[in-house]
Amino acid sequence: MYLNIGIDIAKDAHEACILDDEGKQIGRYIQIKNLKSSIEKFIERVESVSNRLNSIPRIGMEATGIYWYAIYSELSKHYEIHAYNPSQVKGFAAVNIRGSKTDKIDAKTIAAILPFGEAPKTCYGDKKRMELKEYCGFHFKLKSNVANLKKRLIRNVHLIFPRYDQMFSSIFTKTSIAILNEVQRPSDMLGMGEEKLYEFYEKNEQKSLQS
Numbered sequence: 001m002y003l004n005i006g007i008d009i010a011k012d013a014h015e016a017c018i019l020d021d022e023g024k025q026i027g028r029y030i031q032i033k034n035l036k037s038s039i040e041k042f043i044e045r046v047e048s049v050s051n052r053l054n055s056i057p058r059i060g061m062e063a064t065g066i067y068w069y070a071i072y073s074e075l076s077k078h079y080e081i082h083a084y085n086p087s088q089v090k091g092f093a094a095v096n097i098r099g100s101k102t103d104k105i106d107a108k109t110i111a112a113i114l115p116f117g118e119a120p121k122t123c124y125g126d127k128k129r130m131e132l133k134e135y136c137g138f139h140f141k142l143k144s145n146v147a148n149l150k151k152r153l154i155r156n157v158h159l160i161f162p163r164y165d166q167m168f169s170s171i172f173t174k175t176s177i178a179i180l181n182e183v184q185r186p187s188d189m190l191g192m193g194e195e196k197l198y199e200f201y202e203k204n205e206q207k208s209l210q211s
Contacts, residue, residue: 003050006111007032007061009068014061016042017107018049021115026053029107032071039074046079060110062086066134084110161186175204 003026004019016030026049032042050057059075061068063083075081089106092113150172157164157171157180168176182200183189189197 001053001055002115003046003053003055003057004111004114005046005057005059006107006109006114007059007071008106008110009062009064009071011067014071015107017111018046019108019111020053021055023112023115025108034067034070036074039071043075043078058082058114060084060114062089062106062110082114084113089113160184161189175201178204 001021004021006017006019008015012034014032014034016032018026018030020026030042030045032038046057049055058080060082061072061084064086068083072081072083089109092109154165154171165171170176171180179189179200183192192200
């Protein structure tokens with residue numbers, strides 16, 4: 001006999017719901033703060049209920065952002081954990097539950113998913129693997145942000161300096177960036193004069209080659 005426990009993840013405090021094997025809710029919803037002491041208190045509550053009903057606890061949670069790592073790290077030392085994508089929970093709720101979305105409904109929904117076949121078990125026992133996954137996601141996001149910023153800069157430069165991009169293999173070369181830092185308008189560039197502009201170009205090209 002299983003004790004099905006659903007946890008809806010949030011930044012500061014999570015919501016948990018406990019169901020028996022027949023889907024009946026046991027007690028009220030439980031708030032778990034993102035603190036070790038609060039998680040330990042929750043474990044004591046789960047142990048008390050499981051001993052009373054002679055049942056095996058299994059826990060499902062919504063893997064939302066980074067906020068589930070801490071509670072997962074503690075609970076996985078004691079229980080079988082199943083992590084669900086938020087879209088899986090929403091899909092199950094849309095088919096099986098009527099009403100508006102709230103945290104409490106989500107926690108109960110996650111608990112209700114557990115008995116349906118073999119739920120996907122999650123094993124993130126390797127902390128380095130979890131950290132690497134998070135860093136890779138962060139790196140990808142940064143690359144995407146940089147790409148978008150470059151597109152905006154190219155667009156803005158084209159508005160101010162038409163055909164400027166044809167002067168360089170890339171407007172992001174050190175010489176090009178140095179020129180853009182020096183002059184803000186085409187008239188400023190013309191004001192430098194051909195000889196001064198050439199000297200400025202040569203000077204920055206040498207710096208670029210040396211670096």
